[in-house]
Each structure stands twice: as C-alpha cells, then as structure tokens.
Amino acid sequence: MHKQFLPFSLVFLLSFSLHAQKKPSTTPSDAGVSAVTVGRVVRALAADDMEGRATGKPSGDRAAQFLATEFKRIGLKTMPGLTSYEQTFPAYESSTTSFSVTLDNAPVAKDKALLISTQPRLNWTNTDVPAVRVLTIGAQDNPQQYLRDIVRPKENVLVLLDSAHTTIFKRLADRLSHSSLRAEEPSNNSFSSVVILTAGPVASKVPFKVAAINTVRTLTLRNVVGVLPGKDPVRKAEQVVFSAHYDHLGALPPVAGDSIANGADDDASGTTAVVALAEYFKKKNDNARTLIFVAFTAEEIGGFGSQYFSKQLDPVKIVAMFNIEMIGKLAQFGPNSAFITGFERSDFGTLLQANLKDTPFRFEPDPYPTQNLFYRSDNATLARLGVPAHSISTDQIPTDKLYHSVDDEVESLNLPNMTAVITAIARSATGIIAGQQTPTRIAPETPAKPKP
Numbered sequence: 001m002h003k004q005f006l007p008f009s010l011v012f013l014l015s016f017s018l019h020a021q022k023k024p025s026t027t028p029s030d031a032g033v034s035a036v037t038v039g040r041v042v043r044a045l046a047a048d049d050m051e052g053r054a055t056g057k058p059s060g061d062r063a064a065q066f067l068a069t070e071f072k073r074i075g076l077k078t079m080p081g082l083t084s085y086e087q088t089f090p091a092y093e094s095s096t097t098s099f100s101v102t103l104d105n106a107p108v109a110k111d112k113a114l115l116i117s118t119q120p121r122l123n124w125t126n127t128d129v130p131a132v133r134v135l136t137i138g139a140q141d142n143p144q145q146y147l148r149d150i151v152r153p154k155e156n157v158l159v160l161l162d163s164a165h166t167t168i169f170k171r172l173a174d175r176l177s178h179s180s181l182r183a184e185e186p187s188n189n190s191f192s193s194v195v196i197l198t199a200g201p202v203a204s205k206v207p208f209k210v211a212a213i214n215t216v217r218t219l220t221l222r223n224v225v226g227v228l229p230g231k232d233p234v235r236k237a238e239q240v241v242f243s244a245h246y247d248h249l250g251a252l253p254p255v256a257g258d259s260i261a262n263g264a265d266d267d268a269s270g271t272t273a274v275v276a277l278a279e280y281f282k283k284k285n286d287n288a289r290t291l292i293f294v295a296f297t298a299e300e301i302g303g304f305g306s307q308y309f310s311k312q313l314d315p316v317k318i319v320a321m322f323n324i325e326m327i328g329k330l331a332q333f334g335p336n337s338a339f340i341t342g343f344e345r346s347d348f349g350t351l352l353q354a355n356l357k358d359t360p361f362r363f364e365p366d367p368y369p370t371q372n373l374f375y376r377s378d379n380a381t382l383a384r385l386g387v388p389a390h391s392i393s394t395d396q397i398p399t400d401k402l403y404h405s406v407d408d409e410v411e412s413l414n415l416p417n418m419t420a421v422i423t424a425i426a427r428s429a430t431g432i433i434a435g436q437q438t439p440t441r442i443a444p445e446t447p448a449k450p451k452p
Contacts (some may be wrong), residue, residue: 032423033276039415041070042272042328045246046264046410053263053299054250056093056181056219063246067224067295070275074282075167076226076293079312087223089308091181091298094118097213101196103160104206108196114173115212116151116183117192124158124194124210132156134204139164144372147172151302152183153191158210160202161195169197174404175301181219183304214340223305224295228281232288235435239313241321241389242277243290243306244270245299245378265395265408270324271295273422280426281433288435289319296378306378315382320348320432320439321389323379326419328413331394336361338394338421342374346388348439350426355437361424363392371397388439394421 044050044066051059068085099115101108115122124132133155137143139162150172151157161169172195194210208237210315224246248263262268278293296305331337336359340349343365353363366373374380379389394417395403402408432436 007337019120031308032193033280033419033420033426037276038272038419039281041275043363043410045268045271046262048260052250052261053134053246053248055247055301057250060269060297064224067246069225074279076278085224085226086439087225088220089117091183091219091221091304091327092118093181093215093219094214097215099212102209110376113199114176117212117214118216119190119192120214122192122210122212126207132158136160136202136204138162138201143168150193153193154275156191156194158208159195160192160198163197181301183307185357221297223297223309226293227292228287230288230290231286232435235288236290237317238289238412239292239318240289240432241294241318242274242276243294243296243321243378244297246271247297252406255406261406262409264410264413265328266403267325269328269418269444273324273327276422277426283378284433287433289392289433295357297379303378310381315385315387318382318387321379321382322386323377323389323391323427325391325393326395327393328392328418330414330417332367332396333364335417336420337364338392339364339366341366341391342347344346345442346440348388348390351431351437351439353433355428356424370398383442384444386441386444388442392425
C-alpha cells in the first residue's frame with residue numbers, strides 16, 4: 001500500500017487546529033455566569049430563615065448583610081462617599097390609631113377606605129377644598145396613571161375610585177397591609193391620600209369627612225451597592241447600573257401551616273442575577289465604563305430604595321440600567337427568551353439583541369402592556385429622568401398563581417433557564433460595558449393631570 005507523507009509543517013498545523021478545537025474554553029465570556037453561584041445565592045435569599053425579607057424588619061437587614069458579604073467576596077468597591085456596601089436612609093412608619101370616613105353623610109365601611117399618611121392628624125371636610133383635592137376615577141378611567149401620586153402624594157387628595165377597579169384597590173390595600181412606610185419626613189406640612197372604593201359614580205362635590213390620628217416612628221432602610229470602576233480613562237465617568245430588589249412581603253396569612261412569603265422569583269431571582277453578574281464582570285475585569293451593582297430595598301412598598309439611590313447619582317452619567325425582575329420561570333416565548341419592559345422607548349433592547357445574534361437567546365418586547373410593568377419596578381425612577389432604564393423579566397404575570405404567595409419558593413424555579421437568562425444578560429451587555437454602544441435616552445414622562 002502506497003503511503004503519502006504530509007510535510008511536517010502541515011502536520012503541525014493540523015495537529016494544532018484539532019487541539020484548539022478540542023480544548024475547552026475557560027474564559028468567563030465563554031463559560032457564562034456561575035451556575036453554582038446562582039443556585040447558592042437564590043437558595044440563601046429565599047430560605048425560610050430569611051422570613052420573607054420584609055422591609056424594615058430584622059429579616060430584611062439579614063438579607064442586606066448577606067448581600068454585602070457577597071459583594072465583599074467578589075471584590076467590589078464601595079460607592080464613593082460610603083464606608084460600606086450599605087447605603088442607608090431613613091423611612092417613617094405610620095401606625096393609625098383611629099380612621100373614619102363619611103361620604104354623602106353616610107359612614108364608609110372600613111374595608112372600603114384606605115389611608116396613606118404620616119401626618120399626625122387629619123380632619124378634612126368638603127369645606128377644605130381646594131386644600132384637599134377630590135380626584136374621581138370612573139369605571140372607564142385608567143387608575144394606573146394616578147397610582148404614583150396616590151402612593152406618594154404631593155398634595156392632600158381624596159380619591160373616589162369606582163368599584164370597577166376593585167382589583168387595583170385590593171392591590172393597594174395589600175401593599176399597605178404589609179407596610180405603612182413613607183420616605184417623606186412626617187410633619188403637619190406633609191400630605192396624605194385617602195382612597196374610597198365607591199359603588200358607582202360619585203359627584204366630585206359630594207360632602208365628606210375624614211378624621212385620623214397617626215403615630216410615627218423612624219426606621220433605617222438599606223440598599224446594598226457595589227462598584228466595579230471603569231478601566232478606560234475617558235469612559236469610566238460613564239455608569240452602567242445592574243439592579244434588582246431584595247425585599248419581599250415577609251409573612252402572610254398561613255396556608256397549610258406556611259406563612260413565609262419566600263419571594264424566590266420575586267425578586268430573589270433578580271437579586272441573584274445582580275450578584276452573579278458582579279462576579280462575572282469582576283473576573284473579566286475589562287469594563288471600560290463603571291459598573292454599579294445595587295440591590296434595592298422597599299420596592300414592594302413604594303420603591304423608596306430606588307428613589308433614594310437615584311438622588312445620589314447624576315442621571316446624565318448613567319448610560320443604561322439593567323433592572324432584573326422575576327426571571328426564575330420560563331417566559332411565554334419559551335426557553336432562551338426574556339422580555340424587556342418599555343422596549344419601544346429606546347434602542348436598549350435592540351442593542352442587546354444585536355450582541356446575541358449568534359446565539360439562540362432572544363429578547364422580546366413586553367407582552368403585557370396593560371400591566372404597566374415599565375413603571376411598576378425600580379427602573380421607573382431613573383427612566384423618568386431620561387435614563388434608558390428597563391426591566392428584564394420572564395414572568396407570565398397575568399397567570400402566575402405563585403406571585404405574592406407563600407408558594408413562591410425555590411422549588412418553583414427553573415434554575416438552568418434562570419442561569420441561561422443571566423448569562424444572556426451578561427453577553428448582551430458587552431457593547432454597552434465596553435463603551436462601544438450607548439442606548440438612546442428615554443423621553444421624560446409627562447405627569448398625568450389629576451381629573452377634577
């Protein structure tokens with residue numbers, strides 16, 4: 001048998017090529033985020049001993065301390081001006097001693113009226129108009145556009161909410177049942193909201209009386225913030241934020257003996273992503289822009305953590321915000337997918353998808369526009385200031401039976417898919433982090449005008 005011999009140089013090249021193909025990649029960009037870190041962190045945050053991570057409770061403080069330890073392990077810097085990873089700020093918890101309402105000279109049932117206030121006393125009547133604004137929200141109106149001003153009033157307001165919006169009323173009541181914290185320092189000059197669920201249309205000039213007495217105490221709340229300074233002398237002044245909220249509801253009425261709202265998906269999953277991404281980018285250590293990793297407190301009760309955080313930064317310097325909210329389950333689009341809220345408001349999502357063109361992963365626009373998700377998470381504060389700040393999620397929220405329940409536990413999560421989502425976020429962010437891509441700014445929101 002005739003043998004043909006290849007030149008030594010060609011044999012060497014073929015051998016090198018085959019060896020290179022077989023050699024596994026060990027770079028972080030190829031390996032993705034650590035599945036071990038993802039599993040360990042989400043289990044720690046959603047464990048029963050975290051007691052639901054309620055804002056202002058010892059369990060919430062324990063969660064903050066755990067996250068600060070993670071940031072230290074990774075080797076992040078503290079935020080300029082802070083001596084630790086904890087960004088503390090005051091909040092004010094109001095306890096209502098008495099509260100009564102009459103409308104059209106008839107008493108309103110206790111389960112049909114809500115009070116949002118840190119004022120020591122309220123004593124309103126219809127003769128106080130316009131000092132008390134009467135806001136009527138009819139059956140055909142959209143109450144979502146008014147919720148921010150109701151929860152954080154900038155004037156005294158009596159809201160007459162048509163019973164067609166009972167679901168919104170119950171959601172607001174649920175939020176208030178878990179906490180009556182406010183960010184504004186209490187005084188006789190602060191403002192209050194009273195929401196009444198009405199059986200039908202009510203005239204704005206209807207006679208009313210509101211009387212309430214509150215006692216208030218001051219609490220210290222904690223965001224957890226870590227920084228990975230940029231490596232480029234010019235670009236390091238520009239900032240990219242990765243965020244999620246670590247707080248949840250604490251305890252709920254028992255179901256089969258379980259009262260802990262573990263919040264595994266909401267939002268231990270997103271907070272885990274922040275930790276895993278911090279670890280990933282620290283190992284790469286090639287970010288041109290400065291990266292800020294933040295776990296917010298108090299999202300569930302009004303977004304106070306993200307509001308305080310946003311006031312400590314110059315929004316002009318923030319080029320993008322990746323807010324990660326509930327990524328523990330499959331999206332309605334199937335595996336290797338997630339959606340971005342406010343997709344149409346900037347080219348943020350388009351840029352991210354461009355960096356994933358050779359992968360099966362895809363980012364989709366928010367499929368639930370009626371849920372108003374863009375303004376229901378911690379991205380909203382910076383988005384209102386023009387920052388391309390979007391939330392990334394996979395949750396099928398209209399049909400999610402575990403949302404805000406004691407059954408939102410780690411066992412309900414798809415950890416391999418969750419790890420794939422976090423890895424896709426990491427890879428999709430490469431152009432923005434390197435300073436090669438800059439998303440367009442979001443048009444500042446025009447505040448809704450209250451309906452007289």
